[in-house]
Amino acid sequence: MNFMASKQPENSLLGPEADSQRTLYPYVTGTSVVALKYKDGILMAADMGGSYGSTLRYKNVERMKAIGKHSLLGASGEISDFQEILRYLDDLILYDNMWDDGNSLGPKEVHNYLTRVMYNRRNKFNPLWNSLVLGGIKNGQKYLGTVSMIGVNFEDDHVATGFGNHLARPILRQEWHENLSFEDGVKLLEKCMRVLLYRDRSAINKLQIAKITEEGMTISQPYSLKTYWEFSAFENPTQGAVGSW
Amino acid sequence: MFRNQYDTDVTTWSPAGRLFQVEYAMEAMKQGSAAIGLRSKTHVVLGCVNKANSELSSHQKKIFKVDDHIGLAIAGLTADGRVLSRYMRNECINYNFTYESPLPVGRLVVQLADKAQVCTQRSWKRPYGVGLLVAGLDESGAHLYYNCPSGNYFEYQAFAIGSRSQAAKTYLERRFENFTDSSRDDLVKDAITAIRETLQGETLKSSICTIAVVGVGEPFHILDQGTVQQIIDTFEIAAEQEGPAAEPDAATGRDTAAEQGTAADQGGSTDEGVAPMDI
Numbered sequence: 001m002n003f004m005a006s007k008q009p010e011n012s013l014l015g016p017e018a019d020s021q022r023t024l025y026p027y028v029t030g031t032s033v034v035a036l037k038y039k040d041g042i043l044m045a046a047d048m049g050g051s052y053g054s055t056l057r058y059k060n061v062e063r064m065k066a067i068g069k070h071s072l073l074g075a076s077g078e079i080s081d082f083q084e085i086l087r088y089l090d091d092l093i094l095y096d097n098m099w100d101d102g103n104s105l106g107p108k109e110v111h112n113y114l115t116r117v118m119y120n121r122r123n124k125f126n127p128l129w130n131s132l133v134l135g136g137i138k139n140g141q142k143y144l145g146t147v148s149m150i151g152v153n154f155e156d157d158h159v160a161t162g163f164g165n166h167l168a169r170p171i172l173r174q175e176w177h178e179n180l181s182f183e184d185g186v187k188l189l190e191k192c193m194r195v196l197l198y199r200d201r202s203a204i205n206k207l208q209i210a211k212i213t214e215e216g217m218t219i220s221q222p223y224s225l226k227t228y229w230e231f232s233a234f235e236n237p238t239q240g241a242v243g244s245w
Numbered sequence: 246m247f248r249n250q251y252d253t254d255v256t257t258w259s260p261a262g263r264l265f266q267v268e269y270a271m272e273a274m275k276q277g278s279a280a281i282g283l284r285s286k287t288h289v290v291l292g293c294v295n296k297a298n299s300e301l302s303s304h305q306k307k308i309f310k311v312d313d314h315i316g317l318a319i320a321g322l323t324a325d326g327r328v329l330s331r332y333m334r335n336e337c338i339n340y341n342f343t344y345e346s347p348l349p350v351g352r353l354v355v356q357l358a359d360k361a362q363v364c365t366q367r368s369w370k371r372p373y374g375v376g377l378l379v380a381g382l383d384e385s386g387a388h389l390y391y392n393c394p395s396g397n398y399f400e401y402q403a404f405a406i407g408s409r410s411q412a413a414k415t416y417l418e419r420r421f422e423n424f425t426d427s428s429r430d431d432l433v434k435d436a437i438t439a440i441r442e443t444l445q446g447e448t449l450k451s452s453i454c455t456i457a458v459v460g461v462g463e464p465f466h467i468l469d470q471g472t473v474q475q476i477i478d479t480f481e482i483a484a485e486q487e488g489p490a491a492e493p494d495a496a497t498g499r500d501t502a503a504e505q506g507t508a509a510d511q512g513g514s515t516d517e518g519v520a521p522m523d524i
Binding site: 099101102103104105106108109112113116139 | 342343344345346349351352355383384385
């Protein structure tokens with residue numbers, strides 16, 4: 001994957017000048033992605049923000065994309081690396097289609113392919129700085145998995161990246177059940193996204209929800225959640241706090 | 246086929262547009278002992294006739310497992326067959342590692358055919374002298390493919406290759422319409438019968454034939470000698486009992502059934518003593 005023709009006289013990637021050749025920190029990042037399995041397939045939600053450090057710089061970034069006929073990929077982390085991954089997957093799906101036989105790569109295969117890519121990049125100390133969520137449905141089998149930038153991968157009935165793991169997963173653990181209807185699934189995702197909006201400083205109030213079923217993938221128009229800021233705890237939040245006066 | 250001035254290397258066309266070296270490679274395949282394959286919607290059965298150099302040696306291995314869902318039978322230069330099966334096993338393992346999913350047999354067969362084609366277009370190579378019957382499963386069900394040294398591949402409902410395969414082909418042609426809906430056990434019986442056709446009167450016993458099965462929910466495996474012998478024995482009994490109203494070859498079956506019956510029994514017991522290397 002990483003065919004860089006290094007003209008540096010460096011024999012190790014870890015010397016100071018070789019640092020310009022590998023990813024050390026992310027620049028433009030997306031925040032959490034949350035996804036769950038429901039009756040007909042997978043529902044996934046992500047906001048449309050691209051932060052540049054602490055600045056909420058880009059507000060129209062689509063962080064979820066369809067892969068082939070059967071899969072949906074959502075990413076948090078470095079946006080440019082996400083775009084690179086989309087290019088790899090484009091090639092993968094293209095070659096899969098070129099066989100022109102009755103076989104196609106399903107979500108499980110794409111997930112494992114991504115795991116290999118992420119893990120191999122990590123081993124070269126040049127990671128793709130993303131946490132990915134891969135969901136899909138093929139021949140009635142629903143699949144939802146995640147891969148981190150160091151290649152950790154697993155499948156579950158509901159997954160999240162970044163802050164979503166801390167704020168959304170507990171809600172999902174309580175309230176997720178098999179065969180959620182579409183409306184209930186969306187409500188549950190919105191509940192998670194609302195908490196993230198209140199508590200994650202890199203979240204913005206402009207999100208999309210994508211669904212993938214046997215029929216295909218659809219992604220909603222961007223919309224915003226209703227929020228309520230009049231809770232009494234939000235007035236004079238530091239009054240009486242330890243260390244305040 | 247006659248020797249002529251256009252058959253020295255594979256990269257020379259004849260004026261009639263033939264590549265003689267490739268055709269000679271197909272001849273090599275026809276010299277090997279027979280291998281047959283047949284499939285239903287859910288299962289594929291491969292069978293082959295085992296030859297041994299002498300009574301002292303072990304039988305030539307002609308059926309290879311490539312993965313849980315793919316296997317093959319070869320006819321021709323067994324060394325070439327071994328090398329190709331190693332390539333196929335490698336491809337399956339690599340695909341499984343990357344995608345955690347079995348390699349669809351249709352794609353493996355195309356890769357194999359492309360590999361064979363390369364050898365028909367390089368002056369420093371020679372075509373593989375082996376025909377392969379590849380049995381496998383993929384998303385669309387059970388498949389049987391035939392790969393030949395020319396680099397062509399075809400999908401079949403049933404096929405036979407190697408020496409005296411025509412007899413098996415004739416038998417299969419008569420019966421193939423029923424195969425799609427056959428049960429797994431009937432398919433195995435048909436495979437054994439097809440093998441018997443290639444033996445042309447030689448006694449059929451489990452030591453000279455090998456049967457392998459792959460199907461939905463059944464990983465590729467070679468049936469053990471005891472099982473095969475049991476099935477053969479049921480034929481002989483059936484042939485004896487059915488009498489002239491049954492299949493056309495029941496008549497010969499009946500005459501020789503008595504000797505085959507006893508020969509099979511003897512064959513069974515002595516073989517159990519002999520065999521560490523069989524199959």
